Amino acid sequence: MTLLAVERMKLVSTRSPWWCAALALLLTTGFAxxxxxxxxxxxxxxxxxxxxxxxxxxxxxxxxxxxxxxxxYRFGTIRASFLGSPGRTGTLVAKAAVVAVVALVLGELAGFGSWGIAKLVDPGADLALQTAYEWRAVAGVGLVYAAAAVLAVGVGAIVRHTAGAVSVLLIWSFLVEGLVQLVPRVGDDVFRWLPFNVADKFITGDPDPSARDVVYGPPPADAVLGPWPALAYFAGIAAVVLAAAVVAVNRRDA
Incomplete structure (x- = not known):
């Protein structure tokens, strides 16, 4: 519990998380x-x-x-963090847990905030949350954000440099996964198992029967898994990346 409290204080005492939170909410609700x-x-x-x-x-x-x-790592405070706890594993896991909780809250605010803003702008629209698909599309955003945050913590711990870690995350999610589809014969099959495409399946794929056409929202994912297995798969990949980060952190000098 002490590690969790320390990581929480470190996260909320800097400006960047607050700016990121505001920007995330602005982008999601702005698009809505x-x-x-x-x-x-x-x-x-x-x-x-x-x-x-x-x-x-x-x-x-x-x-x-x-x-x-x-x-x-940039300011060298990671050394004090590691010295202040019995093992580096606990510090990294605590950091991932705190960031995941913050991401979960942000995701729920973003999902329901976007839904609410859209209802205010277009009061006549039928935006009732009636089916399991519609609830996943709104309330499920927080779950995906939490898993994505754990994955990003793992990437950050492995790469250790801000520009490098951010580049890996952005290039993979926005460029690499899409380019895989261009690979002859196997591209589409591989794409169906790539992490962010699978995560999209939980939000946009395999909707319950309704009169609402999901092509007017985010493109439906074509991952082979169902919605909840897709979320578990994405969370599993995030856990594997975090585990790899734990190994790397324990083997390298801070």
Whole structure:
């Protein structure tokens, strides 16, 4: 519990997490307002479209999580953190846990905030949360953000440099996964198992039968897993990356 309290104080005592939180909420709710303001009968506003900006918010959350580690390496405070606890593993796990909780809260604020803003901009839209798909599309954002934050902490601990860690996260999520589809024969099959595409399946894929067309929101993911197994798969990958970071941190000098 002491490690968790220390990591919480370190996280909230710096400006970057607050700026990242504000930016994540601004991006997600801003896109929701834009989707609501531009909705027409031919392209109606749906629960899915209110979450159009969730991927952009997740990117900012991952940057925040990576900074929680790389900033300590940059200023050398990581040495004091490791000296103040019996083992480095506990420090890194505590940091990941605290960041994951913050990401979970931000995700829920982003999901329900986007849904609420869209309803205010377009009061006549049918945005009732009735099916399991619609609840996942809104309330599930926090769960995906939490897993993504753990993954980003692991990447930050492995790379240790802010620019490098952020570059890896952004390039992989926005570029590499899409380019894999261009590989002849096997590209599409591999893409269906890539982590961020699988995470999208939990938010946008395999919806329950309803009259709302998800193509008017984030593109439906084509991952082979169902929604909840997809979330477990993404969280498992985040846990593996964090475990690799624990090994790396214990083997290298701070």
């Amino acid at each position: 307002a834009l989707m609501a303001a531009t909705a027409v009968p031919e392209v109606p506003l749906t629960v899915a479209s209110t979450q159009f900006g969730y991927r952009f918010g997740m990117t900012v959350v991952m940057v925040m999580a990576a900074l929680a580690v790389t900033t300590e």
